[in-house]
Amino acid sequence: MRVLLVDDEEELVATLAERLDMRGITTTWVTDYRAALAAVEQEEFDIALLDVRLPEMNGLDLKRLIAERRPAMKFIFLTGHGSEEDFKACSAETGREYYLIKPVQIEVLMAKLNEIAQC
Amino acid sequence: MHERLKRFTPGFLDHHDQSSGMYKSLFNFRQLWKQSIVTTLAVVLLPLFTLTIVDYIISKNALESELLLRTARLVSNTRRTLTSYFDERKFALNFLTLDNTYDQLLDEQRLKHLLENLKSGLGEWSDLGVIDHTGIQRNYAGPYPLQGMDYSSQEWYQKLSYTDTDSYHETVSMRSNISEVFLGFRNTPHIVISVLHSNILGLDWLHYVLRASLDIDRLNNILSHTEVSGNGDAFLINQKGIIQTPSRHYGDIMKKFPLAVPPVSDRTEVVEGLDHQGRAIVTGYAYITGTPFILMVIKQKDNLMQTWVSTGGKLLIFLAGSVLAIVAVVVGICTYLVNSIYQADQKRLASLHQVEYANKMASIGRLSAGVAHEINNPLAIINEKAGLIKDLFTFRQEYAGDQRLIGLVESIIASVERCATITRQMLNFARNIQVNVQKLSLKQVVDDVLEFQTKEAGYRSIAINVDIPEEIPEFFSDRGKLQQVFINLVNNAFAAMKDGGRLDIKSRLSVDGTQIVTTVSDTGCGIPTENIKKIFEPFFTTKSGSGGTGLGLSITYGLVKEIGGSIDIESIVDKGTTFIITLPLDYHAEKGGTHARTVG
Numbered sequence: 001m002r003v004l005l006v007d008d009e010e011e012l013v014a015t016l017a018e019r020l021d022m023r024g025i026t027t028t029w030v031t032d033y034r035a036a037l038a039a040v041e042q043e044e045f046d047i048a049l050l051d052v053r054l055p056e057m058n059g060l061d062l063k064r065l066i067a068e069r070r071p072a073m074k075f076i077f078l079t080g081h082g083s084e085e086d087f088k089a090c091s092a093e094t095g096r097e098y099y100l101i102k103p104v105q106i107e108v109l110m111a112k113l114n115e116i117a118q119c
Numbered sequence: 120m121h122e123r124l125k126r127f128t129p130g131f132l133d134h135h136d137q138s139s140g141m142y143k144s145l146f147n148f149r150q151l152w153k154q155s156i157v158t159t160l161a162v163v164l165l166p167l168f169t170l171t172i173v174d175y176i177i178s179k180n181a182l183e184s185e186l187l188l189r190t191a192r193l194v195s196n197t198r199r200t201l202t203s204y205f206d207e208r209k210f211a212l213n214f215l216t217l218d219n220t221y222d223q224l225l226d227e228q229r230l231k232h233l234l235e236n237l238k239s240g241l242g243e244w245s246d247l248g249v250i251d252h253t254g255i256q257r258n259y260a261g262p263y264p265l266q267g268m269d270y271s272s273q274e275w276y277q278k279l280s281y282t283d284t285d286s287y288h289e290t291v292s293m294r295s296n297i298s299e300v301f302l303g304f305r306n307t308p309h310i311v312i313s314v315l316h317s318n319i320l321g322l323d324w325l326h327y328v329l330r331a332s333l334d335i336d337r338l339n340n341i342l343s344h345t346e347v348s349g350n351g352d353a354f355l356i357n358q359k360g361i362i363q364t365p366s367r368h369y370g371d372i373m374k375k376f377p378l379a380v381p382p383v384s385d386r387t388e389v390v391e392g393l394d395h396q397g398r399a400i401v402t403g404y405a406y407i408t409g410t411p412f413i414l415m416v417i418k419q420k421d422n423l424m425q426t427w428v429s430t431g432g433k434l435l436i437f438l439a440g441s442v443l444a445i446v447a448v449v450v451g452i453c454t455y456l457v458n459s460i461y462q463a464d465q466k467r468l469a470s471l472h473q474v475e476y477a478n479k480m481a482s483i484g485r486l487s488a489g490v491a492h493e494i495n496n497p498l499a500i501i502n503e504k505a506g507l508i509k510d511l512f513t514f515r516q517e518y519a520g521d522q523r524l525i526g527l528v529e530s531i532i533a534s535v536e537r538c539a540t541i542t543r544q545m546l547n548f549a550r551n552i553q554v555n556v557q558k559l560s561l562k563q564v565v566d567d568v569l570e571f572q573t574k575e576a577g578y579r580s581i582a583i584n585v586d587i588p589e590e591i592p593e594f595f596s597d598r599g600k601l602q603q604v605f606i607n608l609v610n611n612a613f614a615a616m617k618d619g620g621r622l623d624i625k626s627r628l629s630v631d632g633t634q635i636v637t638t639v640s641d642t643g644c645g646i647p648t649e650n651i652k653k654i655f656e657p658f659f660t661t662k663s664g665s666g667g668t669g670l671g672l673s674i675t676y677g678l679v680k681e682i683g684g685s686i687d688i689e690s691i692v693d694k695g696t697t698f699i700i701t702l703p704l705d706y707h708a709e710k711g712g713t714h715a716r717t718v719g
Contacts (some may be wrong), residue, residue, distance in 0.1 A: 009496055009499070009500060011500045011503075011504070012496070012499050012500045012503055015500070015503035015504055015506070015507045016503050018507055018510075019503065019506055019507050019510050022510050022514050080491075080492045080493075080495035080496045080499065101495070101539075101543060101546065102495045102496060102498065102499035102502075103495060103498045103499035103501070103502035103503070103535055103538075103539050104499070104502075105502075105506075105536070106506050106510075
């Protein structure tokens with residue numbers, strides 16, 4: 001399973017990537033939307049884990065851009081904010097309730113990834 | 120009794136506004152009530168009283184002047200009758216002097232005959248006498264031996280007798296005198312009429328007087344048949360104030376009239392005053408010309424005003440009744456109006472407080488969402504770093520044996536998880552997930568919730584009593600949120616109670632049938648009054664140190680609002696707490712949405 005991690009908090013995203021690597025998941029992490037788009041151009045991913053609040057472009061818009069390039073990719077949104085708009089938007093974007101609230105336990109994240117991979 | 124009275128006392132009478140400030144006087148309902156009653160009564164009653172008083176004065180004056188007028192008319196008519204009475208008798212005597220020569224009159228038989236003739240017409244004549252110019256009675260017909268009587272020294276004779284020094288007045292060819300009433304020899308009241316006759320006999324003037332006595336019965340008749348209203352009295356007095364004909368109220372004949380003799384006047388006069396017994400009277404009088412008599416007509420004013428007084432009394436009772444009715448109506452209307460204003464104001468205050476509270480909760484919601492978000496990111500980093508350390512310990516053999524380090528990391532992760540629970544609850548409080556409305560049965564929801572709790576209840580011997588009657592219909596609401604509400608409240612109740620407590624869940628329809636009112640009561644420790652106000656605020660907790668986040672009830676509050684209901688609390692320390700949840704029967708998701716947004 002190849003996963004793209006996008007979060008502006010480098011400390012968070014790098015650590016998370018390392019932990020997922022330890023669990024046998026191939027990860028690439030970036031901290032802004034340009035790098036994310038570039039990564040998608042270069043490699044193939046099964047799943048993208050996107051922060052909703054990103055600088056310059058939010059996670060939802062970024063998801064649309066990525067989905068145009070890679071229609072088969074699936075998405076999980078990570079959010080630190082519990083606003084109604086965020087949740088509604090996340091569900092609308094993924095067609096399912098694929099969103100997680102930070103901080104997320106690694107077991108919960110793994111379960112979600114496996115669930116999506118099997119869909 | 121006191122309690123029953125209290126039920127009918129409008130609420131504003133006991134209202135004491137705690138607040139103070141510029142417009143405080145506007146909310147002094149008691150004063151408003153008093154002012155409106157006084158003003159309305161003044162506006163209504165003042166014209167009524169003014170009209171009543173004016174009308175009283177006008178009608179009294181009209182009646183009095185009518186009374187005076189009637190008295191004046193009566194006096195003047197009676198006076199005319201009396202004048203003609205006396206004139207007739209004077210003319211009768213005068214006719215005798217003209218129809219008979221002096222010599223004829225001196226004839227005893229002739230005089231007797233004339234007296235008989237007079238008597239046959241008018242029985243009142245009692246004697247007849249002829250007195251010559253020297254004052255000696257020359258002839259007499261009557262029951263007394265008065266022949267040769269000398270009258271020259273008597274006042275009446277002196278007034279009549281003609282002396283040579285006087286100039287004879289042509290127009291008064293007949294000079295006459297009418298005496299006052301006196302008793303005389305017969306001891307019966309009578310008057311004497313004297314007529315002076317002057318005649319040229321050859322070259323000399325012949326003067327003599329024809330004198331007759333009359334009983335006053337006829338005179339009495341005239342006066343006693345006069346219709347005097349008001350227990351009145353018509354009689355004659357002389358100018359010295361001696362009563363001349365019988366009076367009903369002012370003394371017997373020949374007695375002194377108890378009141379002052381009225382002043383001389385040519386005309387009929389009417390005056391008001393008091394009599395000797397202090398009674399209000401109307402006195403009409405007239406001097407009867409050519410006689411010593413004054414006609415008195417005295418009416419007692421009280422009697423005359425009797426009808427007016429009794430009518431006035433009835434009107435006064437009517438007025439009092441009207442005033443009572445007006446006062447009752449005005450007080451009733453003012454009380455109703457002020458009470459309506461008071462109740463409207465109370466409702467306004469209540470909704471103001473509600474809005475204030477909702478706004479406060481909304482601000483807290485926004486704040487907690489912001490705080491949760493800001494903390495979540497660093498928390499996530501701590502979580503991942505600690506997780507990585509743990510992963511390293513777990514996946515790499517060189518650290519795996521160090522249990523103490525793994526314990527430390529797990530402790531960090533546990534603390535992070537605890538923080539995450541708090542921030543998630545904060546977000547829960549703030550956020551509004553789409554409401555999922557479905558038809559549901561309240562009893563089913565409550566039973567589902569209690570299913571999880573029966574074990575703990577049994578363990579702690581807490582009695583659970585559910586009373587949700589059959590008539591509570593199924594209604595539309597969000598099952599998940601409703602369940603959450605009951606879970607929170609039941610947990611809360613369990614936490615408040617010692618072992619062996621009692622939990623009651625009861626439902627009923629509201630009075631208007633549009634809402635379901637559910638009460639969740641426990642027999643726990645209760646909540647002090649000062650805490651009740653803060654009970655729904657986030658982070659308010661009394662369970663210090665026991666891991667309570669203080670968010671349970673604030674989330675419950677938010678959930679109830681989201682599904683269009685309201686929650687209230689009643690609590691008595693050491694007795695227990697009752698939560699009252701009111702839910703609409705016809706709930707619409709859109710409505711709930713607006714509620715929720717103010718919170719989120």
